[in-house]
Amino acid sequence: MTDSPTKKTKSDRTREAILEAARLLFAQKGYDGTTVRDIAAAAAIDPAMVIRYFGGKDALFARAADLDLRLPDLTALPRNAVGEALVRHFLTVWEGDGGTTALPIALRSAASNDLAAARLREIFATQVAPAIARLAGPDAPAVAGLVATQILGLAFTRYVLKLPPVVALPRERLVAEVGRSIQAYIDGARP
Amino acid sequence: MTDSPTKKTKSDRTREAILEAARLLFAQKGYDGTTVRDIAAAAAIDPAMVIRYFGGKDALFARAADLDLRLPDLTALPRNAVGEALVRHFLTVWEGDGGTTALPIALRSAASNDLAAARLREIFATQVAPAIARLAGPDAPAVAGLVATQILGLAFTRYVLKLPPVVALPRERLVAEVGRSIQAYIDGARP
DNA sequence: TGAATTTGTCAACACGCGTTGGCATTTTCT
DNA sequence: AGAAAATGCCAACGCGTGTTGACAAATTCA
Numbered sequence: 001m002t003d004s005p006t007k008k009t010k011s012d013r014t015r016e017a018i019l020e021a022a023r024l025l026f027a028q029k030g031y032d033g034t035t036v037r038d039i040a041a042a043a044a045i046d047p048a049m050v051i052r053y054f055g056g057k058d059a060l061f062a063r064a065a066d067l068d069l070r071l072p073d074l075t076a077l078p079r080n081a082v083g084e085a086l087v088r089h090f091l092t093v094w095e096g097d098g099g100t101t102a103l104p105i106a107l108r109s110a111a112s113n114d115l116a117a118a119r120l121r122e123i124f125a126t127q128v129a130p131a132i133a134r135l136a137g138p139d140a141p142a143v144a145g146l147v148a149t150q151i152l153g154l155a156f157t158r159y160v161l162k163l164p165p166v167v168a169l170p171r172e173r174l175v176a177e178v179g180r181s182i183q184a185y186i187d188g189a190r191p
Numbered sequence: 192m193t194d195s196p197t198k199k200t201k202s203d204r205t206r207e208a209i210l211e212a213a214r215l216l217f218a219q220k221g222y223d224g225t226t227v228r229d230i231a232a233a234a235a236i237d238p239a240m241v242i243r244y245f246g247g248k249d250a251l252f253a254r255a256a257d258l259d260l261r262l263p264d265l266t267a268l269p270r271n272a273v274g275e276a277l278v279r280h281f282l283t284v285w286e287g288d289g290g291t292t293a294l295p296i297a298l299r300s301a302a303s304n305d306l307a308a309a310r311l312r313e314i315f316a317t318q319v320a321p322a323i324a325r326l327a328g329p330d331a332p333a334v335a336g337l338v339a340t341q342i343l344g345l346a347f348t349r350y351v352l353k354l355p356p357v358v359a360l361p362r363e364r365l366v367a368e369v370g371r372s373i374q375a376y377i378d379g380a381r382p
Numbered sequence: 383t384g385a386a387t388t389t390g391t392c393a394a395c396a397c398g399c400g401t402t403g404g405c406a407t408t409t410t411c412t
Numbered sequence: 413a414g415a416a417a418a419t420g421c422c423a424a425c426g427c428g429t430g431t432t433g434a435c436a437a438a439t440t441c442a
Contacts (some may be wrong), residue, residue, distance in 0.1 A: 112221035145356030153344015165336030
């Protein structure tokens with residue numbers, strides 16, 4: 001009776017509370033640094049529920065790190081604006097919802113956790129590489145790799161390592177300078 | 192009597208065995224993924240010795256992640272060759288001694304361990320930033336930050352994440368392309 | 383209302399961790 | 413050789429972890 005089509009059942013709401021808390025904590029402390037008890041406390045329920053709803057910590061992490069980067073269609077942009085557009089897009093996504101997007105989550109855990117590293121390689125292979133492939137010629141994988149080098153480096157130094165001068169850099173300067181580097185990688189592969 | 196000046200006492204040799212094993216394992220599995228028992232096994236001694244010789248896991252990590260990048264004097268190079276020289280230098284250092292140099296060690300652990308992150312920021316502040324400062328003008332910190340973005344991104348994707356297309360990139364292409372990006376960051380700050 | 387199902391709590395488990403102190407062994411020195 | 417010091421192993425501790433099963437409270441349905 002109280003269930004409108006948009007209303008969710010009780011269990012769905014706590015399931016979402018767990019997932020949200022897990023995303024936040026995994027993004028902040030990494031996989032190893034986050035305990036099931038921490039997640040349960042943040043979601044205001046018992047640790048046992050985390051296991052019952054998701055089957056285990058590993059499975060929960062897999063769900064938490066499974067998101068869409070929502071990359072724009074790069075072919076719809078002027079060819080020489082792709083670099084800046086990419087940087088702008090990622091900065092927006094990362095700073096948008098408190099850093100609980102999949103990429104920082106996986107990025108923080110990838111260094112010490114194989115599951116997270118695999119997840120990150122998968123995100124790269126299924127989302128970043130194809131988007132680049134439509135711009136660059138036969139050399140697309142190498143170009144995508146070089147782009148990843150710069151994009152992940154920016155994410156790592158700014159959001160994970162929090163290197164002071166990188167944190168201090170204003171958004172528009174990052175867009176201009178890092179964008180130029182990425183543009184060069186893409187242009188370098190065009191005949 | 193058996194102690195020539197270059198000979199070390201017994202304890203010094205096992206102390207070095209522990210440190211070497213620790214460097215290797217920390218570089219491979221990160222701080223959290225490496226146990227004192229693992230290190231002891233790799234050094235073929237008892238876990239208790241690790242604590243007795245170094246005081247604890249934290250202190251051992253601090254010693255293991257404390258190395259010199261041996262950055263060359265950048266002012267001695269032609270101004271337009273600095274980018275390539277930097278990339279070449281880092282690739283050599285990283286691939287030289289099996290990746291047991293300080294930067295990959297700290298890099299792998301920095302994501303989930305505060306001690307490692309602090310160590311990495313310190314390496315940046317005391318070694319990378321000053322080297323750049325002599326080239327770039329008053330804007331040096333920002334330039335050093337941008338350079339770190341690209342260098343750490345390369346290290347992360349190639350040696351930690353092992354992203355296939357980045358691993359596959361031949362050394363000289365990395366030197367040329369990534370070097371050009373870094374050169375652009377440095378040149379951007381010169382009047 | 384009363385039975386059945388869902389949702390949640392509690393206590394405890396087995397395990398691996400860093401770390402410690404006691405005791406055996408080896409090396410060193412006189 | 414014999415005493416003294418260094419070097420090493422062993423067993424155990426306290427702790428936090430992921431996970432489990434039994435039981436209570438709330439919700440749902442007839």
